Amino acid sequence: MKTSEKTAVTTLGEFRLVNRLAKTVELKQPSTIKGIGDDAAVIRYEKAATVVSAELFLEGVHFDLTYTPLKHLGYKLVTAGISDIYAMNATPRQILLSIGLSKRFFVEDLDELYAGVKIACEHYGLELAGGDTTTSLTGLTLHITAIGEAPEEKIVYRSGGKPTDLLCLTGDLGAAYMGLQLLEREKRVFEGNPHKQPHLEGYDYILQRHLKPEARKDVMEALAQHHILPTAMIDVSDGLASDALHLCRQSNSGVRIYLERLPISSETFRMADEIHIDAVTAALHGGDDYELLFTVPVTLHDLLRKELPHVDIIGHLCDASEGAYLLTPDSQAIELVAQGWRS
Amino acid sequence: MKTSEKTAVTTLGEFRLVNRLAKTVELKQPSTIKGIGDDAAVIRYEKAATVVSAELFLEGVHFDLTYTPLKHLGYKLVTAGISDIYAMNATPRQILLSIGLSKRFFVEDLDELYAGVKIACEHYGLELAGGDTTTSLTGLTLHITAIGEAPEEKIVYRSGGKPTDLLCLTGDLGAAYMGLQLLEREKRVFEGNPHKQPHLEGYDYILQRHLKPEARKDVMEALAQHHILPTAMIDVSDGLASDALHLCRQSNSGVRIYLERLPISSETFRMADEIHIDAVTAALHGGDDYELLFTVPVTLHDLLRKELPHVDIIGHLCDASEGAYLLTPDSQAIELVAQGWRS
Numbered sequence: 001m002k003t004s005e006k007t008a009v010t011t012l013g014e015f016r017l018v019n020r021l022a023k024t025v026e027l028k029q030p031s032t033i034k035g036i037g038d039d040a041a042v043i044r045y046e047k048a049a050t051v052v053s054a055e056l057f058l059e060g061v062h063f064d065l066t067y068t069p070l071k072h073l074g075y076k077l078v079t080a081g082i083s084d085i086y087a088m089n090a091t092p093r094q095i096l097l098s099i100g101l102s103k104r105f106f107v108e109d110l111d112e113l114y115a116g117v118k119i120a121c122e123h124y125g126l127e128l129a130g131g132d133t134t135t136s137l138t139g140l141t142l143h144i145t146a147i148g149e150a151p152e153e154k155i156v157y158r159s160g161g162k163p164t165d166l167l168c169l170t171g172d173l174g175a176a177y178m179g180l181q182l183l184e185r186e187k188r189v190f191e192g193n194p195h196k197q198p199h200l201e202g203y204d205y206i207l208q209r210h211l212k213p214e215a216r217k218d219v220m221e222a223l224a225q226h227h228i229l230p231t232a233m234i235d236v237s238d239g240l241a242s243d244a245l246h247l248c249r250q251s252n253s254g255v256r257i258y259l260e261r262l263p264i265s266s267e268t269f270r271m272a273d274e275i276h277i278d279a280v281t282a283a284l285h286g287g288d289d290y291e292l293l294f295t296v297p298v299t300l301h302d303l304l305r306k307e308l309p310h311v312d313i314i315g316h317l318c319d320a321s322e323g324a325y326l327l328t329p330d331s332q333a334i335e336l337v338a339q340g341w342r343s
Numbered sequence: 344m345k346t347s348e349k350t351a352v353t354t355l356g357e358f359r360l361v362n363r364l365a366k367t368v369e370l371k372q373p374s375t376i377k378g379i380g381d382d383a384a385v386i387r388y389e390k391a392a393t394v395v396s397a398e399l400f401l402e403g404v405h406f407d408l409t410y411t412p413l414k415h416l417g418y419k420l421v422t423a424g425i426s427d428i429y430a431m432n433a434t435p436r437q438i439l440l441s442i443g444l445s446k447r448f449f450v451e452d453l454d455e456l457y458a459g460v461k462i463a464c465e466h467y468g469l470e471l472a473g474g475d476t477t478t479s480l481t482g483l484t485l486h487i488t489a490i491g492e493a494p495e496e497k498i499v500y501r502s503g504g505k506p507t508d509l510l511c512l513t514g515d516l517g518a519a520y521m522g523l524q525l526l527e528r529e530k531r532v533f534e535g536n537p538h539k540q541p542h543l544e545g546y547d548y549i550l551q552r553h554l555k556p557e558a559r560k561d562v563m564e565a566l567a568q569h570h571i572l573p574t575a576m577i578d579v580s581d582g583l584a585s586d587a588l589h590l591c592r593q594s595n596s597g598v599r600i601y602l603e604r605l606p607i608s609s610e611t612f613r614m615a616d617e618i619h620i621d622a623v624t625a626a627l628h629g630g631d632d633y634e635l636l637f638t639v640p641v642t643l644h645d646l647l648r649k650e651l652p653h654v655d656i657i658g659h660l661c662d663a664s665e666g667a668y669l670l671t672p673d674s675q676a677i678e679l680v681a682q683g684w685r686s
Contacts (some may be wrong), residue, residue, distance in 0.1 A: 033392060036594070038501050039430040039578055040396035040489070049376060050393050055471060056441040060480035087382040096397040098486055100404070130397060137403035138481030143441055145397055145488040146383070158381050213344035235382055249382070301462055 006106035029093050029127040031149065044092055048149040053084035055146070059139030067183045067198075070109055072211040073142075074116025076147025080237070081144035082124060083290045085216040087235035089223075090150035092124060097131035100141030124217060153263075154229065156294070161232035161251030165295035167315040168230075170302065172239055172263035174279055178271040179203070179210030185275065205267045213290045214255045219311065220292075226307045229293035239285040242291055242338035245324055251295070254322040255336070257315035260329050271321035284326070285339045349449035357567040372436050372470040375490065384472035386437060391492040396427035398489070402482030410526045410541075413452055416485075416659030417459025417555040418521030423580070424487035425467060426558040427632045430578035432566075433493035433502070435467060440474040467560060497572065499637070503576035505639055509640035510658040511573075511647065513562045515606035516583055518624055520629025522546070522553030528618065548610045562654065563635075569650045573637035585681035586636055594638070594641045598679070599666040600658035603672050615653040627669070628682045 003243070017241075032040040057077055058139055059065060065073075082092035097117060101110070121128055129147075186198035200207060223230070232251050236243045240262075249256045262283050272279035296304060304311060324336040377385040385395070400420055402408060410414075425435040440460060444453070462470055472490075529541035531628050545551060566573070575594050579586045583605070591598045615622035638660055641649060647654060658670075667679040 015668075033495065033498075033499065039427040039576075040394045040433070042392050042394050042431065042495075042498055044392040046497065049385050049387040050490075051383045051385050052395070052439060052473070052490060054436075054439040054441045054475045054486070056443055056475045056477050056484065056486060058443050058477060058479050058481070058484060061443070061478055084382040088385065090383070094395075096395060096488065098399040100398045100399055100401050129524075130395070132397045133401045134399050134401060135404055136401050138401075141398070141399065141401060141443075141484055143399060143486040145439065147393075147394065147395060148383075150387075152376065152387065155376075155385055157377065236598075286360065 003041045008102055009103075009105055009107055009110065016340060018104060023068050028125070029079075031093050032127045032129050035127060035129040038336075041094065041096060043129070043147060048233040049152045049155060050087055051088045051148045051150060051155070053081065053146045053184070054209060055080045055084070055144050057107040057142040057144070059141070059176060062097065064187070065140065066187055066210065071116035071119075072111035074113040075120045077142050077144050077211050078117055078120035078124065079213050079290055081146035082148070083147035083235045083237065084145050085146050086215055086217060086220050087233050087292055088148070088150065088155050089220065089233060090148040090155060092126055092146050094103070094147040095121070095131040096129060096145040096147070098133070098143040099131070100134050100136030103138045105140065119189045121144065124215065140340040152281045156230045156233040158232055158234050158247050158250040161247060161253050161295040161317050163253055163298070163317050163319050164298050165231055166298055166301060166304070166313050166319045167244070167255060167257065167264065168294050168296060168312050169236070169291060169312050170216045170267045170310070171239075171291040172268070173236070173284075173289050173291065174272075174282035174286045175206045175209035175268045176213060176283045176288035177245065178268045179206035179208070181275055181277070181289070182271055183210065203267055203271065205265055206271055210288065213288065215290055216292050219308070221247060222308055226303065228296060228304065230296055233294035236289045236291045236293050237287060239282040239287045239339065241294065241336050245336055245338050247293060247295070248320075249315070250322050251317065252320050253317040254314060254320050255317055255324045257336070259326055261312060261314045263312045263314075349451045352440060352444055352448055352450055353452065371468070371504055374436050375470045376470050378470060378472040378498060378616075379469045384437065384439060386472070388436075388492040391497060392495045392496070394428055394431045394491045394498070395490050396424065398423045398427070398445070398487050398678055400485040400487070402484070407679040408483065409530055411509060413455035414462075415458035417456040418463045418555050419487050420458055420487050421463035421467065421469070422556050422558045422633055424489035425469065425491070426578045426580065428489050428491035429558055429560060429563050430576050430635055431493065431498050431561065432573065432576060433490075433498060435469055435489050435491035437472040438464070438489040439490070440471060440473070440490040441476070441486040443477050443479030445479045445482060446621075449482065457622045467558065494659040499573045499576040501575055501577050501590050501593040502588060504596050504638040504660050505640070506596055506660050506662045508639050509641055509644060509647070509656050510587070510598060510600065511637050512579070512583070512606065512655050512657050513559045513630065513653070513672060514634040515608045515611070516579070517615075517629045518549045518552035518608050518611045519556060519626035519631035520625045521611045522549035522551070523631070523641065524572075524618055524620070525549060525614055526553065546610055546614065548608055549614055552632065552674060556631065559634055559635050562651070569646065571639060571643060571647065574652050576635060576637035579632045579634045579636050580630060582630045582682065583636065584627040584679050588679055588681050590636060590638070591660070591667050592629055594660065595658040595663050597663050598658060598660050598667045600669050600679070602669055604655060604657045606655045627664060
C-alpha cells in the first residue's frame with residue numbers, strides 16, 4: 001500500500017485504537033475475567049500460582065524495520081514474552097502489549113503488527129488482555145507482559161540443578177544470529193545499490209529463526225506427558241554461555257558442556273562459513289534462540305533418549321568448585337564466559 | 344557528582360545490574376513466591392483474582408530529564424502503574440519494571456531511579472518482583488507492570504454506573520498540568536539565559552503534583568472502611584473529560600458535571616492566571632492527575648458527605664440519550680469532548 005493511502009494514527013484517538021484492537025480479540029481463556037477496555041486486566045487461575053514476565057523490545061536494538069515485517073515482529077514479540085513462562089514450566093494464558101508509536105506509523109502498520117500478535121495468540125492459546133498505547137518521539141517501542149499459570153509444585157526455577165544432573169537443550173543454536181547476519185549483509189548491499197535484489201534463497205531456516213521464532217510449547221508438553229519434571233530450567237535468549245552460567249550460579253553448580261554435542265543446523269554452518277564466523281561462537285553467544293536449557297537427574301537418561309529424541313543432552317552439572325567449561329573433542333577445556341551486555 | 348566520576352552502565356553486565364537491583368529489594372509480600380532473578384516472577388494470591396496493568400513511560404513524551412530528577416521519576420512511574428490497580432478497587436502488591444537505557448546513563452543515575460522506585464514500594468507496600476533491562480539507542484524507556492489482588496466480587500469496573508448515580512472525584516484537577524507548564528516556562532528561560540536561576544518558589548503544590556504524584560491508596564482504604572463499594576471507577580490520568588467519557592460509554596450512561604464543583608487548587612488558578620490559560624480547561628484536559636473518578640448510588644450521598652469530606656461530588660450520571668455535559672453556574676450546557684490523543 002502506498003503511504004499516501006494509509007491512515008495516520010493521530011486520526012484515531014487512543015480510545016478508538018484500543019477499540020479497534022479489542023474487536024480483533026475474542027475472549028477465549030476462561031481465566032480472563034476482564035480483558036481489554038478497563039484500567040487493568042482481571043485474571044483468575046484456580047488452584048495455581050501466577051507467573052509473570054516482562055520483555056522490552058526497542059527499535060534499533062532488538063529489531064530493524066528495514067527488513068523486519070511488522071507481522072513477524074508482532075509474532076516474535078509474543079514468542080519472546082511467553083518463552084520465559086515456558087521456562088518456568090508454566091502455561092502462558094494472557095499477554096499485555098504496550099506500544100510507543102512514532103508519527104511515521106500508520107493505522108495499517110499497526111494492523112500488521114497486531115495481525116502477527118493475533119496469529120501468535122491463536123497458535124499458543126493466549127489472550128491479549130490489555131496494555132498501553134502511547135506516542136513515541138523516537139523509534140517503535142514494544143513491551144510485552146506475559147502471564148501464565150502452573151501448580152506451585154510444578155514450577156521449575158533456575159536454582160534446582162544438582163551436580164551430575166544432565167544438561168539438556170531443545171532445538172538448535174546460533175541460527176537466529178546467522179539469520180540476522182544474513183539480513184544485515186543484504187541490507188548493506190541494498191544500501192550500496194538500491195537496484196540489487198537481496199539474496200535470501202536457500203536460507204529459509206535461519207531467516208525464520210530470526211524473524212519468526214517459536215517458543216517451545218511442544219517440548220514442555222512432551223515433558224509433561226512423560227512425567228519428566230526438570231530440576232532447573234532457563235530460556236536461552238542471551239546465548240547458551242550466558243544462560244548456562246545463570247543456571248549454574250543459581251543452582252550453585254559447575255558445568256561441563258561437550259562441544260561436539262552442540263546442536264547447530266547445516267544452514268547455520270553454511271552461513272557461518274560464508275561470512276567467516278565460527279559457528280560455535282554463534283551458538284554460544286548469538287542469542288535470540290528462544291530454546292529451553294534444563295537439567296534432569298541422570299537416572300532419566302534412557303527415558304529422555306527414548307521419548308524425547310529431539311532434545312539434546314549437551315553436558316552435565318558438576319560441583320561448583322570444578323567451574324564451568326566447554327570440552328572440545330580433543331579434550332581441551334575452555335572456560336565458559338558470558339559476553340558483554342548486548343540486550 | 345561529576346560525570347567523570349560516574350560509572351558507565353556497560354561496565355556492569357545485565358546480570359550484575361539485576362543483582363545490584365535485587366540487593367536493594369527485600370521480599371516483603373507473602374504473595375511473592377519468587378521475585379527478581381528467574382525467568383519470571385511467581386505470585387500466589389489466596390482466594391483473590393489477579394489484576395494486572397501496564398504503563399509505558401517514554402522520554403520526551405512522558406518526562407523531560409532536563410527538569411525531572413530521576414528519583415522523582417522512579418516514584419512517579421510507580422504511582423502511574425498502581426493508580427490503575429486502585430481504580431479496580433484492588434490492592435497493588437507487585438511491580439515489574441522494564442528499563443531501556445542509552446549510553447548517557449550511568450550506574451549512579453540508575454541508582455537514583457531505583458531509589459525513587461524503592462521509596463514508592465515502601466510507601467505503598469509493594470514488591471519489585473522483576474522486569475527487563477536493555478540498552479536503548481534513543482531515550483530513556485520505562486515500563487511498569489503493576490499487579491494486585493482483590494476478591495472478585497469487590498472489583499469495580501468502568502461499566503457498572505447507573506443513571507442517577509453520583510459522580511465522585513478524589514483530590515483536585517489540573518495541578519500536575521500547571522506544574523508542567525511552570526517547569527517548561529523556566530526551561531525556556533534557562534535556555535535563553537543559562538545564568539538565570541529558575542523561579543519555582545511558591546509553587547510547591549503544583550510542582551509536587553507533576554513531579555511526585557501519589558496514588559489514592561488513602562481514599563480506597565477509607566471507602567472500604569465505610570463499606571462503600573463504587574458502582575464504576577476509572578483513574579483520571581488523561582484528563583477528567585476524556586476519563587469521564589470512558590466511564591459513561593462503558594456504563595452506557597450520560598453525565599452532568601457541575602463546573603463550580605470542579606476541585607481546583609489556588610496554586611493552579613494562580614499559575615493559570617500567570618500564563619493566561621483557563622484553569623477549567625486544565626482541569627478538564629490537563630491529565631496526569633492520578634485521581635479516582637467513581638460513581639455511587641445516590642442513596643449514599645449523606646454517608647459520603649459525612650465520612651469522606653475530601654471526596655467531591657461533582658455531578659451525576661443520567662440516561663445515555665441525555666448526553667454528556669458540563670453545566671455552568673449560569674445554566675449553560677457545554678458538551679464534554681475528549682481532546683486529541685496525547686499519550
